[in-house]
Amino acid sequence: MKITILGSGTSTGVPVIGCPCAVCRSPDIRNKRTRASIAVQEGSETLLIDTSPEMRLQVLAAGIVDISAVLYTHTHADHTQGFDDLRGFYFRSRKAVDCYLMEEYHAEFRERFRYAFEDTGYQGATPQVNLKAMPLNQFNLGSFVIEPVRLPHGHVNTCGFRFGNFVYATDFKRFPADVIEKWRGHIHTMVASGIHFGTHKAHSVIPETIELFRQLGVKRGIISHLAHDVDYAKHNAEMPPGVELAYDGMTIDLGATVS
Numbered sequence: 001m002k003i004t005i006l007g008s009g010t011s012t013g014v015p016v017i018g019c020p021c022a023v024c025r026s027p028d029i030r031n032k033r034t035r036a037s038i039a040v041q042e043g044s045e046t047l048l049i050d051t052s053p054e055m056r057l058q059v060l061a062a063g064i065v066d067i068s069a070v071l072y073t074h075t076h077a078d079h080t081q082g083f084d085d086l087r088g089f090y091f092r093s094r095k096a097v098d099c100y101l102m103e104e105y106h107a108e109f110r111e112r113f114r115y116a117f118e119d120t121g122y123q124g125a126t127p128q129v130n131l132k133a134m135p136l137n138q139f140n141l142g143s144f145v146i147e148p149v150r151l152p153h154g155h156v157n158t159c160g161f162r163f164g165n166f167v168y169a170t171d172f173k174r175f176p177a178d179v180i181e182k183w184r185g186h187i188h189t190m191v192a193s194g195i196h197f198g199t200h201k202a203h204s205v206i207p208e209t210i211e212l213f214r215q216l217g218v219k220r221g222i223i224s225h226l227a228h229d230v231d232y233a234k235h236n237a238e239m240p241p242g243v244e245l246a247y248d249g250m251t252i253d254l255g256a257t258v259s
Contacts (some may be wrong), residue, residue, distance in 0.1 A: 003252040006058035009033025011078040030232035055082025056063035069098040096128040103133040145187040154202030191224030
């Protein structure tokens with residue numbers, strides 16, 4: 001199984017519009033962050049997790065030409081606004097894309113992208129998708145075995161995903177104690193959000209994410225969804241053993257570590 005970090009940035013992306021800070025002006029490509037998303041690939045199958053506003057550029061850079069499905073973590077704009085570019089996959093495959101989203105957000109999603117679900121008189125091509133309810137428990141999707149988990153994120157919930165002993169979780173404040181207990185010692189590699197080093201009401205910050213890795217016994221923890229006050233070279237060097245920062249285009253070859 002191969003993981004590609006398509007985007008590693010928080011909702012503003014990095015550089016931030018109009019910001020003169022050192023990270024936003026940095027020539028280090030690892031400080032150029034599009035909005036958070038990943039691809040999970042096994043053989044000929046590819047899942048996207050979220051469709052960020054830069055999704056078209058992300059999949060072009062990764063060489064992705066076909067996808068099996070999209071898993072949505074939640075409906076915030078930085079995780080959904082690339083939805084229209086799912087048209088490109090239909091143009092090639094002539095097959096509608098299955099999009100999985102927690103059922104409580106279906107009405108909001110359909111309203112936001114109403115032209116794709118109703119006849120609004122729009123004359124252009126629209127995304128051809130099947131909007132499906134995210135299962136509440138472990139489910140199979142092609143060759144993938146996926147365990148979804150609900151996570152608190154401010155006044156909403158997001159969905160994290162476990163694939164064997166790999167986990168992707170973004171936009172959460174904390175993990176429920178029962179999930180930590182269930183997963184402790186069983187997660188080899190985890191990509192999780194940690195927005196910066198300060199405080200935040202709705203997001204886990206980097207020290208909190210590092211502590212979560214410790215509680216779960218993660219062997220390789222990768223922190224994504226990073227803001228512009230995180231400098232890759234400086235702060236990656238300060239991470240504890242087994243923890244590193246994500247960057248756009250980063251690939252993770254899980255090999256035999258995921259069952």
